[in-house]
Amino acid sequence: MAEKIKLYDATKCTGCRGCQLACKQWNDLPAHQTRNTGSYQNPADLQSNTWLLMRFQEMATDTGGVEWLFRHNACMHCTDSACVRVCPSEALFHTSYGTVALDQSKCIGCKECMVVCPFDVPRFDPKTNKVSKCDMCFARVERDMEPACVKACPTGALQFGDKDKMLAVIRERTAALGGKGYLYGDKFVGGTHMLYILPEKPAKYAELPENPRIPISLVAWKDWLKPLSLLAPGVALAGALLHYLTKGPKDTINKQEGGV
Amino acid sequence: MTNHWNDIQNSDCILIMGSNAASNHPISFKYVTRAQERGAKLISVDPRFTRTSSKADIYAPLRSGTDIAFLGGMIKYILDNQLIQKKYVRHYTNATFLVNPSFKLPGENNGVFSGLVGHKYDKSSWSFQTDAEGIIKKDMTMQDPHCVYRLLKKQYARYTPQMVSKITGTPEDKLLAIYKEYAGTGKTGKAGTIMYAMGWTQHTVGTQNIRTMAMIQLLLGNMGVAGGGVNALRGESNVQGSTDHCLLFHILPGYLKTPKASQPTLEAYNQKYTPKTKEPHSLNWWKNYPKYSASLLRSHYGMNASLEEAYHYLPKLDDGKNYSWLSLFERMYKGGFSGFFAWGQNPACSGASSNEVREALNKLDWMVNVNIFDNETGSFWKAPGVNSEKIKTEVFMLPCAASMEKEGSITNSGRWMQWRYKAVDSPGEAKPDSEIITELFYRLKKLYKKEGGPLAEAITRLTWNYGPLGADGRIRHLDTHMIAKEINGYFLQDTTVKGKKFKKGTLVPSFAYLQDDGSTSSGNWLYCNSYTEKGNMAARRNYKDKSGIGLYSEWSWCWPVNRRIIYNGASVDPDTGIPWDKKDPVIMWNGSKWIGDVPDGVAPPGAGRLPFIMKPHGVGSIFGPGRADGPFPEHYEPLECPVEKNYLSPQMINPVIKRWDKEGTGTPVDARATCDPRFPFVCSTYRVSEHWQTGVMTRWCPWLAEMQPDLFVEISHELAKLKGIKNGEIITVSSIRGKVNAVAMVTHRFKPFNIAGNTVHEVGLPWHYGWITTKMREYVHGDKKPEIFTRGDSANMLTPFIGDANTMIPESKAFMVNIEKKGV
Amino acid sequence: MIPQKGMIKVSTAFERVIHCYLAITCLLLIITGLGMMFHSLNFLAQPFGGLKSMKTAHTYLGVIFIPALFISALLWWKDAGIFDFPSDIEWLKKGGGYLWHVDNVPETGKYNPGQKLFFLTVVIFGLLMIISGFIMWFPEGYNKETVNWMYALHALGLLAILSFVIVHIYLGTIGVPGSAGAILTGYVPKSWCLKQCPKWLRQQEKEDKLEYFEGH
Known part of the structure; x- marks a missing residue:
C-alpha cells in the first residue's frame, strides 16, 4: 500500500471550519457547551470530542496591517511516532498508509501517548477512560475515500493522495508561492503524513513546535532502559544459576540438625 | 449573477466588496482560489479585515456606507488615465448618447440631480436627445458636452483620491493601488469580476452601490465576458429562485410588474410596461411583454377565465403605495x-x-x-x-x-435551476x-x-393541476413535477408557431414560442425551457464541459434558455465577431453560427445587433434614468452616520428615501441618531460561516453552536482601550432603538478610521442569534434533550427602520451605536 | 519446612505477614508492569481479563503497595537500613564470600550488607516507583518533560528492583538452604544462623533473647 499524505495548504485556507465540522460528523463526535472567549477558535483546544481544531491567530504587522493565520490542528501522523512507540497495548499503530491509527478497543487509558506526543494531540476522555485522536479516517481511506475533512474542504486547502503525487503537488505549489510558503512536517520525526504549507514561518504559529522531536526521555526508556530491564534481571538469573551450578548452595545446614 | 459561480475562476482580478464571501459563501472560494492559482489578483474592501481579506492580495478598509465614494473615485481614475475599453464603451453602452441639455448634476445643483420635487424626482430632464424620427442622438467621438461620457467625467471629477479618502477613511495609497489593479482589467482580453452581497444592498443607497460597479464593469468591458460580470452572492440557497418567482411585492413571476389600480385592463397594463425603442439595431426583448403576461394569466386560470377576466382577478397595488x-x-x-x-x-x-x-x-x-x-x-x-x-x-x-x-428545485445565485430529490420523510x-x-x-x-x-x-377559478385527483375532487398525491411543468408552460391548443406545429397539452420548448393570444401558458416565462418534452432539464447531471471555460451546459439548467453568461453578445468585437478574450471565449462565430454558450440575442458578426437585449436601446446603461435616486450614483451618507456633513455636497442623505418621520407617523420606528454623542460608533451587522440567517436552523445544531455559541461584537484594540473593555467580557451594545449583550472580541481586524482628521471607530456584530434555545422546548418522554445552547439576541434590535430608495432594503450595514461594559 | 525442635526464631509473625504482603504486591506489580511494558508479554494480561483491567490492577496494586513499603521500611530499618563500619564494607569487598573463595568473611549481624543493599534498593526505588507511578497516572498539571522522565525512572526502578529480587529469591531459597524458613515459619536451624548472622546470634545469646522451637 502506498504511503498517503494529507496536505494542509494554509495559503488556500479561509478558516471556514468545514473540516472541523466534517470531522465531528463523520466520527460522530458530540459537541460540548462552549463559550466565546473573544476568538473564533472554539473549542479552545483539541478535546476528546474534537480531533480536529481550526486555530485562529491574529497579529498586527509592522506596517499597521493585520495578519489572520489559520491552522488545521490535528494528528500529524509521524513516521517515527512517539505514541506508537510507547503504546503498551498496540492500540496505536501504523497503518499500511504510514498514518497512525488508533484502535480504541485496545486502549488502556495509560495516557503515555499524551505526554510523549510532540504535537500534543491525543486527548483523554475520563468517561470512557480512553484516549482518542484523529486517525486520518482510516476506515474511509481503506475504502478508497479521502478523509472527511479533505472531502469537506471547499478551496482545496486540504488535499490527500499518494505520497509521490502529493510531494509533486507540494513542489509545484511552493514553487508558485516563490518563497512565500513554508513546508512543515518533512524534516522531523521521520516525516509526518500531514504536511503543512504555511504562509508564515512555523515559529509564528501558536502551539506549533518548531523542531518537534521524540523526547530524549523516551529514547532513554524505550531504547536503553527497556532492553536493560530485561538484560539485568536476566544476568541476575543467569548469575544465580551459574552460582548454584559452580559453587553450589551455601553450606548453612548442619546435617544433624536436619531442616530443609 | 450575470455570470455564475464556476466562472469566477476565469477572472483576472476579483473585487470582493460588500461581501465576506470566504465566510458566507465558502464554496465560492473554490473558484476564487482557482483564479488566484492562475494568477488572478484578489482585492478585499471591507470595514473589517475578514476571512476574505486574509486571502486577498490587497486589502483596504472603508467606513461603512461610503462605497459610492470609493467606486466613484475608481471611475475618475479609469477616465483620467484613459483605461476604458474604448470600442466596447462606444458600441455597447450609452456613453455616446446625448442627454437633455437641461439635465443637471449634483455638483452644480446642491448635491441633487435636476428635477427634485419634495422627496421625489421629476425625471423629465433625465431624458435623451432624439432626432426627428425619435432615434437617440449620439456622438461617437464622445466629445459633446451633453454626451453621457462627458457628464460621467464631470460627475466623478469631484471624487478625487483626497476627497474619497476623507469620506471613506481609506488611505490614499490603498485607494490608488486598488484602482490601478482593477482598472487593469479594461485591457482587451482581461476580465475583472465583482462579488458583492448584503454589504452593498443593505444601505439607503444600496441600488446605487451596485449601479456604480455595473458602470465600472461597462467602462472596462467586463460585462458578458468570462470571468467578468456583476455578481450578487445571494444570501440564501434559493433567494434567486424565490425572487424569480415573485418574492417581492412589486413583481410577478419572471419580473413582470405587479399591476396597479390605475391599469384597469390588460391592454393598459401591457401598454404601460412594454418598452418601445426606435433604435434600429436594438432587439428590445421586453417588447414580448404581452406574450409573457398572457401566458402567466393562463397558467393561473387556464381556460377557466378569459385573459381579461384573469387580469381582473389579479390583485392591484394602489398607486404610489409601497408594500415592502x-x-x-x-x-x-x-x-x-x-x-x-x-x-x-x-x-x-x-x-x-x-x-x-x-x-x-x-x-x-x-x-x-x-x-x-x-x-x-x-x-x-x-x-x-x-x-x-x-x-x-x-x-x-x-x-x-x-x-x-x-x-x-432551487435556483442558485448563478441562475442554475437544480433539481433536488427527496431524501427522507x-x-x-x-x-x-x-x-x-x-x-x-x-x-x-x-x-x-x-x-x-x-x-x-x-x-x-384558479387551476390546481398538481396531481391525480381522488373521488372527492382533491389531489391524492401532490406531484412537484406538475408544478415545474406549469412553470415552464403548455400549449393550450393545437397551434403553429414559427413554422413548427405543436399539439395541445405539450410543453412549450422555450419562451420564444409563447403567445399573447392565450394559446400558451407559462408560470414564469424566464423558466420556459426548463421542463420540456425532452424532460426535466434541471435534473440533468452531465458534468462534461465542452466549453473549456466551465459552463457545464448540460449540468442542471440555467435561465434564460440555459444561457450561462448573460449579455455574452458583448464578449465579442462588434465588427468581426472575434472574442475580446481569445483565451476564454464565451461565444464564437464558426462561419455559419455561434458556438459556445447560448448566444445572447446576437446576429451574425457585423450585423450591428446590440448585445444588451433586455435594455430597450440595446446597450448597457452608464446613464441610468430608471432609478429613483439619480441616473448616476452620488455619495450620500447613511441615515445614521458619524459625520456632520457630506464632504461632497450640501445634501447629507439620499433625498428620495422613504422617511416615516416626514410623513408624521411619530412612532418609535422613526428613531434615528446621527452625530449623536450618545451613539458615537459606526456599527455594521453581518454573518458568520457557522450560522445561517436568524439561526433557527443552525443555533439548534450542536456542532455549530459549539463553534459559535455567543453573540459577539468585534471592536478594535484602540476602542477597547478607550472603553476599558477586555477581550471576552460581555458588554452592552446599544442604539437609539434597542440594545443587546454580546461578548467583546477585541481584534486587530477592526482599526479606527481617519475621517477628515477625526478618529472614527466602527464595531460590528453578527445577527444570527435569538432568545429562544432548545432548552425552552417542551419534551415528550424519550426525546433526546440537547445540551448545547447559544446566548444572545438578534443584532437587529439595533438596526434602523429605513430602506433603500429603490428597493426598501433596510440599512442594516451602517448605523450608530454605543458600547459599554455591562452594568455601567 | 516444618520447624524442628531446637530451631531458632528469627522473625515474628507480623514480620512474616508484612514480608509476604510486600513480596506478593511487588511480584504482581512486576508481572503486570512487564505485561504492559513488552508487547510480547501482553499475554500476562489474560488472567486479568485483558490489558485494560490489568492496567487498572497495576495502578491499584501500586496503591496497595504503598503501606507495605512503608511498614517494611520502618520494620527493618534498624537491622537492614544501617551499615556497620567497617565490617560491612569489608564484607562487600569480599563479595560476602558468595562469589569466590574467601577465607575470612567478616561476620554479619541479622542482615548482611548484601541484604541491606537490597533493602535500601527496595525502599528507595519503591518510593521512586510510587512517585513516578502517581505522576504517570495523573499527568495533568505536570510539565510534559517531567512526566516523560517519570516513565524512564519507572523503568529504571523496575530494572533495579527486579534484578535484586531475582538474586534475593535465589539466595532466599536454593542458594542458601534453610533461609526460606525465616519468612515462612520464622524458625531456622542454628547452623544457618552461625553462617548467616553469627554476630546477631551471639548478641541474642548474650542477652538471652533467643527463642527456640519447643515442638508441637
Missing part, C-alpha cells in the same frame, strides 16, 4: 393588519428594528407560523419581559418539511409547503364558494 417589508411592518405596528402568515421566516429576529417588529406582532389577532422549528416570531408572546396575559394574538404553528424532506405532522398551500387553497375555495366575497372567482 418595512411598509408592511410599519402598518402592522400601527394595527393595520389582523392576521399574518410568517412563512419560512423569522421577522422577530430578521426584521430591522426587531423590538418594533416584536411589538407589531402583538397587534395582530392571529398569526400562522410555518417553519421547521419554533422561533422567536412564533413564540414572541413568551419572550423574556413579555407579559403573555396581555397578548391577544392567537398563534398557530404549522410544521413544514425541510429541504431534504421534499422534492423540487418529514417528521411528525410536518408537510411540504406545497401541500400546506394546497390544503389552504381547498379551504379558501370552499369558503368562497359557500360565502362568496369580493372577487371570489379569483380563488374559485
Whole structure:
C-alpha cells in the first residue's frame, strides 16, 4: 500500500471550519457547551470530542496591517511516532498508509501517548477512560475515500493522495508561492503524513513546535532502559544459576540438625 | 449573477466588496482560489479585515456606507488615465448618447440631480436627445458636452483620491493601488469580476452601490465576458429562485410588474410596461411583454377565465403605495393588519428594528407560523419581559418539511435551476409547503364558494393541476413535477408557431414560442425551457464541459434558455465577431453560427445587433434614468452616520428615501441618531460561516453552536482601550432603538478610521442569534434533550427602520451605536 | 519446612505477614508492569481479563503497595537500613564470600550488607516507583518533560528492583538452604544462623533473647 499524505495548504485556507465540522460528523463526535472567549477558535483546544481544531491567530504587522493565520490542528501522523512507540497495548499503530491509527478497543487509558506526543494531540476522555485522536479516517481511506475533512474542504486547502503525487503537488505549489510558503512536517520525526504549507514561518504559529522531536526521555526508556530491564534481571538469573551450578548452595545446614 | 459561480475562476482580478464571501459563501472560494492559482489578483474592501481579506492580495478598509465614494473615485481614475475599453464603451453602452441639455448634476445643483420635487424626482430632464424620427442622438467621438461620457467625467471629477479618502477613511495609497489593479482589467482580453452581497444592498443607497460597479464593469468591458460580470452572492440557497418567482411585492413571476389600480385592463397594463425603442439595431426583448403576461394569466386560470377576466382577478397595488417589508411592518405596528402568515421566516429576529417588529406582532389577532422549528416570531408572546396575559394574538404553528424532506428545485445565485430529490420523510405532522398551500387553497375555495366575497372567482377559478385527483375532487398525491411543468408552460391548443406545429397539452420548448393570444401558458416565462418534452432539464447531471471555460451546459439548467453568461453578445468585437478574450471565449462565430454558450440575442458578426437585449436601446446603461435616486450614483451618507456633513455636497442623505418621520407617523420606528454623542460608533451587522440567517436552523445544531455559541461584537484594540473593555467580557451594545449583550472580541481586524482628521471607530456584530434555545422546548418522554445552547439576541434590535430608495432594503450595514461594559 | 525442635526464631509473625504482603504486591506489580511494558508479554494480561483491567490492577496494586513499603521500611530499618563500619564494607569487598573463595568473611549481624543493599534498593526505588507511578497516572498539571522522565525512572526502578529480587529469591531459597524458613515459619536451624548472622546470634545469646522451637 502506498504511503498517503494529507496536505494542509494554509495559503488556500479561509478558516471556514468545514473540516472541523466534517470531522465531528463523520466520527460522530458530540459537541460540548462552549463559550466565546473573544476568538473564533472554539473549542479552545483539541478535546476528546474534537480531533480536529481550526486555530485562529491574529497579529498586527509592522506596517499597521493585520495578519489572520489559520491552522488545521490535528494528528500529524509521524513516521517515527512517539505514541506508537510507547503504546503498551498496540492500540496505536501504523497503518499500511504510514498514518497512525488508533484502535480504541485496545486502549488502556495509560495516557503515555499524551505526554510523549510532540504535537500534543491525543486527548483523554475520563468517561470512557480512553484516549482518542484523529486517525486520518482510516476506515474511509481503506475504502478508497479521502478523509472527511479533505472531502469537506471547499478551496482545496486540504488535499490527500499518494505520497509521490502529493510531494509533486507540494513542489509545484511552493514553487508558485516563490518563497512565500513554508513546508512543515518533512524534516522531523521521520516525516509526518500531514504536511503543512504555511504562509508564515512555523515559529509564528501558536502551539506549533518548531523542531518537534521524540523526547530524549523516551529514547532513554524505550531504547536503553527497556532492553536493560530485561538484560539485568536476566544476568541476575543467569548469575544465580551459574552460582548454584559452580559453587553450589551455601553450606548453612548442619546435617544433624536436619531442616530443609 | 450575470455570470455564475464556476466562472469566477476565469477572472483576472476579483473585487470582493460588500461581501465576506470566504465566510458566507465558502464554496465560492473554490473558484476564487482557482483564479488566484492562475494568477488572478484578489482585492478585499471591507470595514473589517475578514476571512476574505486574509486571502486577498490587497486589502483596504472603508467606513461603512461610503462605497459610492470609493467606486466613484475608481471611475475618475479609469477616465483620467484613459483605461476604458474604448470600442466596447462606444458600441455597447450609452456613453455616446446625448442627454437633455437641461439635465443637471449634483455638483452644480446642491448635491441633487435636476428635477427634485419634495422627496421625489421629476425625471423629465433625465431624458435623451432624439432626432426627428425619435432615434437617440449620439456622438461617437464622445466629445459633446451633453454626451453621457462627458457628464460621467464631470460627475466623478469631484471624487478625487483626497476627497474619497476623507469620506471613506481609506488611505490614499490603498485607494490608488486598488484602482490601478482593477482598472487593469479594461485591457482587451482581461476580465475583472465583482462579488458583492448584503454589504452593498443593505444601505439607503444600496441600488446605487451596485449601479456604480455595473458602470465600472461597462467602462472596462467586463460585462458578458468570462470571468467578468456583476455578481450578487445571494444570501440564501434559493433567494434567486424565490425572487424569480415573485418574492417581492412589486413583481410577478419572471419580473413582470405587479399591476396597479390605475391599469384597469390588460391592454393598459401591457401598454404601460412594454418598452418601445426606435433604435434600429436594438432587439428590445421586453417588447414580448404581452406574450409573457398572457401566458402567466393562463397558467393561473387556464381556460377557466378569459385573459381579461384573469387580469381582473389579479390583485392591484394602489398607486404610489409601497408594500415592502418595512411598509408592511410599519402598518402592522400601527394595527393595520389582523392576521399574518410568517412563512419560512423569522421577522422577530430578521426584521430591522426587531423590538418594533416584536411589538407589531402583538397587534395582530392571529398569526400562522410555518417553519421547521419554533422561533422567536412564533413564540414572541413568551419572550423574556413579555407579559403573555396581555397578548391577544392567537398563534398557530404549522410544521413544514425541510429541504431534504421534499422534492423540487432551487435556483442558485448563478441562475442554475437544480433539481433536488427527496431524501427522507418529514417528521411528525410536518408537510411540504406545497401541500400546506394546497390544503389552504381547498379551504379558501370552499369558503368562497359557500360565502362568496369580493372577487371570489379569483380563488374559485384558479387551476390546481398538481396531481391525480381522488373521488372527492382533491389531489391524492401532490406531484412537484406538475408544478415545474406549469412553470415552464403548455400549449393550450393545437397551434403553429414559427413554422413548427405543436399539439395541445405539450410543453412549450422555450419562451420564444409563447403567445399573447392565450394559446400558451407559462408560470414564469424566464423558466420556459426548463421542463420540456425532452424532460426535466434541471435534473440533468452531465458534468462534461465542452466549453473549456466551465459552463457545464448540460449540468442542471440555467435561465434564460440555459444561457450561462448573460449579455455574452458583448464578449465579442462588434465588427468581426472575434472574442475580446481569445483565451476564454464565451461565444464564437464558426462561419455559419455561434458556438459556445447560448448566444445572447446576437446576429451574425457585423450585423450591428446590440448585445444588451433586455435594455430597450440595446446597450448597457452608464446613464441610468430608471432609478429613483439619480441616473448616476452620488455619495450620500447613511441615515445614521458619524459625520456632520457630506464632504461632497450640501445634501447629507439620499433625498428620495422613504422617511416615516416626514410623513408624521411619530412612532418609535422613526428613531434615528446621527452625530449623536450618545451613539458615537459606526456599527455594521453581518454573518458568520457557522450560522445561517436568524439561526433557527443552525443555533439548534450542536456542532455549530459549539463553534459559535455567543453573540459577539468585534471592536478594535484602540476602542477597547478607550472603553476599558477586555477581550471576552460581555458588554452592552446599544442604539437609539434597542440594545443587546454580546461578548467583546477585541481584534486587530477592526482599526479606527481617519475621517477628515477625526478618529472614527466602527464595531460590528453578527445577527444570527435569538432568545429562544432548545432548552425552552417542551419534551415528550424519550426525546433526546440537547445540551448545547447559544446566548444572545438578534443584532437587529439595533438596526434602523429605513430602506433603500429603490428597493426598501433596510440599512442594516451602517448605523450608530454605543458600547459599554455591562452594568455601567 | 516444618520447624524442628531446637530451631531458632528469627522473625515474628507480623514480620512474616508484612514480608509476604510486600513480596506478593511487588511480584504482581512486576508481572503486570512487564505485561504492559513488552508487547510480547501482553499475554500476562489474560488472567486479568485483558490489558485494560490489568492496567487498572497495576495502578491499584501500586496503591496497595504503598503501606507495605512503608511498614517494611520502618520494620527493618534498624537491622537492614544501617551499615556497620567497617565490617560491612569489608564484607562487600569480599563479595560476602558468595562469589569466590574467601577465607575470612567478616561476620554479619541479622542482615548482611548484601541484604541491606537490597533493602535500601527496595525502599528507595519503591518510593521512586510510587512517585513516578502517581505522576504517570495523573499527568495533568505536570510539565510534559517531567512526566516523560517519570516513565524512564519507572523503568529504571523496575530494572533495579527486579534484578535484586531475582538474586534475593535465589539466595532466599536454593542458594542458601534453610533461609526460606525465616519468612515462612520464622524458625531456622542454628547452623544457618552461625553462617548467616553469627554476630546477631551471639548478641541474642548474650542477652538471652533467643527463642527456640519447643515442638508441637
